[in-house]
Amino acid sequence: MRRRTRQSNERLSWVAVVGLFACGDAVVTPSAGGVQSAGGAEKPPIAGVFAAGTVAAPTPTVASTSQSGAASVPPLAASGVPVGGAAGVAGTVVVAAGSAAVGSGVTYHKDLRPIIEARCLGCHVEGGSGPFPLDQWDKVEPYKGLVVHAVELRRMPPWLADASDCTKLRDDQRLSDEQVALFSSWQASGFAVGDEADFKSIPSRARPAIGEPNLIIKAAQPHKLNPGQEYYACLQVDTRVTEELWVTAMDLVPENAEFVHHAIVSVGGGSCSALGTTAENIYSYRPGSQTLVFEKGDALRIAAGSVIAIQYHYNTKFAPRGMTLPTDHSAFRLWTLPAGQKPERAIVRMPHHDLLINIPVNAVDQMEGGSQAISSEYTRPGAEIIGISPHMHYLGQTFKETVRKSDGSTVCLIDIPAWDQDWQLDYLYDPAHYIPIADGGRVTQECMFSNRAEDQGIGPDGKPFTPMYTTFGEDTRQEMCLGYIWFRYPLSGAL
Numbered sequence: 001m002r003r004r005t006r007q008s009n010e011r012l013s014w015v016a017v018v019g020l021f022a023c024g025d026a027v028v029t030p031s032a033g034g035v036q037s038a039g040g041a042e043k044p045p046i047a048g049v050f051a052a053g054t055v056a057a058p059t060p061t062v063a064s065t066s067q068s069g070a071a072s073v074p075p076l077a078a079s080g081v082p083v084g085g086a087a088g089v090a091g092t093v094v095v096a097a098g099s100a101a102v103g104s105g106v107t108y109h110k111d112l113r114p115i116i117e118a119r120c121l122g123c124h125v126e127g128g129s130g131p132f133p134l135d136q137w138d139k140v141e142p143y144k145g146l147v148v149h150a151v152e153l154r155r156m157p158p159w160l161a162d163a164s165d166c167t168k169l170r171d172d173q174r175l176s177d178e179q180v181a182l183f184s185s186w187q188a189s190g191f192a193v194g195d196e197a198d199f200k201s202i203p204s205r206a207r208p209a210i211g212e213p214n215l216i217i218k219a220a221q222p223h224k225l226n227p228g229q230e231y232y233a234c235l236q237v238d239t240r241v242t243e244e245l246w247v248t249a250m251d252l253v254p255e256n257a258e259f260v261h262h263a264i265v266s267v268g269g270g271s272c273s274a275l276g277t278t279a280e281n282i283y284s285y286r287p288g289s290q291t292l293v294f295e296k297g298d299a300l301r302i303a304a305g306s307v308i309a310i311q312y313h314y315n316t317k318f319a320p321r322g323m324t325l326p327t328d329h330s331a332f333r334l335w336t337l338p339a340g341q342k343p344e345r346a347i348v349r350m351p352h353h354d355l356l357i358n359i360p361v362n363a364v365d366q367m368e369g370g371s372q373a374i375s376s377e378y379t380r381p382g383a384e385i386i387g388i389s390p391h392m393h394y395l396g397q398t399f400k401e402t403v404r405k406s407d408g409s410t411v412c413l414i415d416i417p418a419w420d421q422d423w424q425l426d427y428l429y430d431p432a433h434y435i436p437i438a439d440g441g442r443v444t445q446e447c448m449f450s451n452r453a454e455d456q457g458i459g460p461d462g463k464p465f466t467p468m469y470t471t472f473g474e475d476t477r478q479e480m481c482l483g484y485i486w487f488r489y490p491l492s493g494a495l
């Protein structure tokens, strides 16, 4: 669960259409809603069947979206807005001892470009979620100082976890200290461009070959974006899944990445306001989210009878004046096992919350958290911890979670040295490092908060909030210290 925030009467509620692709069919829609185009490609059959006729009548009740009701978030790209080249941004020059970079002629083509191509172009291309492309020297040039600065601060690439003393992560995007040092040396030596012939690509994160999704969930109608606002819209899929679905991968593809700040998908509760209560949050989209792909043989269950709700958080406040806003028709995409097929292992998520948060005004580096035994619901025979999704709001500074196993050993689950509210990512481990937990254990999380004026989020008026006494809660102005721990366990018949 991420931020839920508006009163239900302020929500936009759409009728959802579940585009259902089956065997090269077009799309089956449960009732007279809008039909999604299937794109004509052959699709594998899917397991879930949605009962026809259970979709609510198309009553797109448009809510007032007064900004006062909307929780706010730092503006997308606020600090990333191209404000001149910022070539003169001062950066501490960190040169790692023994690094190849020391004193040598670091150049863009030889040293920087391979890293930028492997780690930045996933977002910094025309039309990507990054605020400007970085795919050619003349695109990089105006931002070179800013690039070095963002890399040195480890704001970019967005990947908050430091796995150096923690469990090894799959898809780790963090640059090594040596790579960061190269950016610093490059700046120190005057941003040399170098010779294009020196460029050698380095491997980038392999995209898993998972084919096309077999279930796509979209609103019945494209959503017309409200100008100059930051607001939430709730897409509620009232259609019930009539057969259980086993999800092997999922993602959310924003149609307009520029305006979709985040989206939260939950299952079970049946409404956005149930986020974090009865519903199970199964996926969160943030700029930079990637397709969440479970290992072969693993899948997450969506039970028959479940209701899916998607909460979109839009921000159009930074659209250029006079711009005609596009509509948004973002898609939540699921890859599922064929009907009737069960995976070898089931994936489940356990939320581990600290509910007793009390952060006085001006508190600095205040530690909150707590520990909890892992319930037997998760520690079934063969169970392993496969990852974690940490969550805090604006005042969060650091996040650390460990598990103490029954043999007394302690394993680090996640270590986030500098929390950033804008990047709520899912961290899955390298499968060779999954943590066996069948004998049970105790998880402990430590969340550090600061509540000074300079640590506040940005309000709808673009100004920082005034510090206030802060307790636990889902509103952005309240705080959370939450770790969703991902488990998997062999199905071996019973569920």
Ligand code: HEC
Binding pocket: 076, 077, 078, 079, 080, 081, 115, 116, 119, 120, 121, 122, 123, 124, 129, 130, 131, 143, 146, 147, 148, 150, 151, 155, 156, 157, 158, 287, 288, 289, 422
């Ligand atoms: C997963 C997507 C993603 C990746 C990968 C990524 N960026 Fe970004 N970048 C963004 C987004 C989105 C913003 C604007 C939002 C923000 O400022 O937080 C941004 C902002 C920036 C900015 C503006 C300053 C700032 O800190 O906001 C710079 C410079 C930058 N990125 C450089 C890079 C470099 C260099 C890399 C690779 C080493 C990289 N980015 C990788 C998405 C990405």
